[in-house]
Amino acid sequence: MGARWRMRGARAALSPWARRLPFELLVALRFLREGRMQSALILAGVTGGVAVIVFLTQLINQLQDSIIDRVLGSQAHVVIRPPEEVNRPIVAEATVAARVQPREQRLRSVDQWERVAQLAAATPGVLAVSPVASGPAFAVRGAGNKSVAIIGMVPDAYSRVVRIDDKMVRGRFQVSGSEAIIGTELAADLGVSVGDKLRLQAANGRGEVVTVTGLFDIGNRDLNRRWVFVPLKLAQTLLDVPGGVTNLDLTVNDLFRADAVAAELRAATGLTVDSWMQTNASLLTALSNQTVSNNLIRSFVVIIVALGISSVLVVSVVQKQREIGILRAMGAGRRQIMAVFLLQGGIVGLVGSTLGAALAYALLVVFSHVFKNPGDGGPLFNAELDPRLVLLAALVACVVGLLAALIPARRAARMDPVQAIRS
Numbered sequence: 001m002g003a004r005w006r007m008r009g010a011r012a013a014l015s016p017w018a019r020r021l022p023f024e025l026l027v028a029l030r031f032l033r034e035g036r037m038q039s040a041l042i043l044a045g046v047t048g049g050v051a052v053i054v055f056l057t058q059l060i061n062q063l064q065d066s067i068i069d070r071v072l073g074s075q076a077h078v079v080i081r082p083p084e085e086v087n088r089p090i091v092a093e094a095t096v097a098a099r100v101q102p103r104e105q106r107l108r109s110v111d112q113w114e115r116v117a118q119l120a121a122a123t124p125g126v127l128a129v130s131p132v133a134s135g136p137a138f139a140v141r142g143a144g145n146k147s148v149a150i151i152g153m154v155p156d157a158y159s160r161v162v163r164i165d166d167k168m169v170r171g172r173f174q175v176s177g178s179e180a181i182i183g184t185e186l187a188a189d190l191g192v193s194v195g196d197k198l199r200l201q202a203a204n205g206r207g208e209v210v211t212v213t214g215l216f217d218i219g220n221r222d223l224n225r226r227w228v229f230v231p232l233k234l235a236q237t238l239l240d241v242p243g244g245v246t247n248l249d250l251t252v253n254d255l256f257r258a259d260a261v262a263a264e265l266r267a268a269t270g271l272t273v274d275s276w277m278q279t280n281a282s283l284l285t286a287l288s289n290q291t292v293s294n295n296l297i298r299s300f301v302v303i304i305v306a307l308g309i310s311s312v313l314v315v316s317v318v319q320k321q322r323e324i325g326i327l328r329a330m331g332a333g334r335r336q337i338m339a340v341f342l343l344q345g346g347i348v349g350l351v352g353s354t355l356g357a358a359l360a361y362a363l364l365v366v367f368s369h370v371f372k373n374p375g376d377g378g379p380l381f382n383a384e385l386d387p388r389l390v391l392l393a394a395l396v397a398c399v400v401g402l403l404a405a406l407i408p409a410r411r412a413a414r415m416d417p418v419q420a421i422r423s
Helices: 002-012 023-034 036-072 113-121 155-161 184-190 221-226 232-238 255-269 281-319 321-329 334-370 387-404 406-413 417-422
Strands: 078-081 126-141 144-153 168-170 179-183 197-202 207-216 227-231 247-252 272-275
Touching: 023 036, 023 334, 036 281, 036 334, 036 387, 078 255, 113 126, 113 247, 113 255, 126 155, 126 184, 126 232, 144 155, 144 184, 144 197, 144 221, 144 232, 155 247, 179 184, 179 197, 179 221, 184 207, 184 221, 207 227, 207 232, 221 227, 227 232, 247 255, 255 272, 281 334, 281 387, 281 406, 334 387, 334 406, 387 406
Parallel strands: 144 227, 179 207
Antiparallel strands: 078 247, 078 272, 126 144, 126 197, 126 247, 168 207, 179 227, 197 207
């Protein structure tokens, strides 16, 4: 009872602001203030660790999103095609060793494509479906000619699958009758512009004179030089697939579930169904390796920060043995002493995470002005922070601070007050 009165008397001697604080928090703040150099070093470590985690995570996420957007900005997430034609050898009575060469693939239409399109549109996860008739041809203008790929589509449906509207340099992504939209590279090669005419000559001998109504630039010179968009009916006539389509292009709501959607449609239709994850396997591997590297870096940073907090608080326990013994002698329980050091770890984690998030944002601002996109000279990434990432980093920093303070807190709580005061 006398010890409790002594503690109350000690609190009464404090300022009114300090008297309103819980005893454990008051002592924790006083210990941090007394060891200014140690507190500054540990706070700097936590701030740097959180800044590295937030900065690298935000940077890699933005770069990955930018890469995926550039790659998938010119292609569908899932493509449905007719099954490949294969040779079927005739089994004779006598076994004859023969070399069977692969069968050449001719341009074919998707069988009953309207039914397949309805099935694909009703599949969970599919956002839009666009029928496409595509095939090889020549673009002829005077004495010049270029090998191109005719892409016949319905503009409104195709725009929901591939955001070609954002890539238009001149004109709008709308074609009808005998109109066509070509890339800037092809326009430069043939010397044509909006309003000029050129002739499209298909491999089967069919030809049509079209009027250029728009120019696009999708950031890929080869595609800018090869792609020619025309109305679906015109492509069906040129490619000799009356009323048919050569493929169905799909977009899905979750990019990384494209494989699952493709597998479901492949099983339901029996057709050839490829996802962007199959056609861009090397890109997917690179993104996966980036994610693994980022996770390893974050794990090592968290371990280093935890060791730093724990080591500094262990030294603090040794240095403040006398104070801890006096507090115990005045009536402070083991749980209260333990809470003092746990609060120190939590405070350092909370303050360090706030300063680290601010430092990470400053680094993003600086590096966004330093590193530019080699294509258009724009920023390689945006100087912005994901609030969820900041909250997660703050939560991790606080938890790490508490866990790192657990060992020194238990050591301080187990001290014998008499022995601590004597030492």
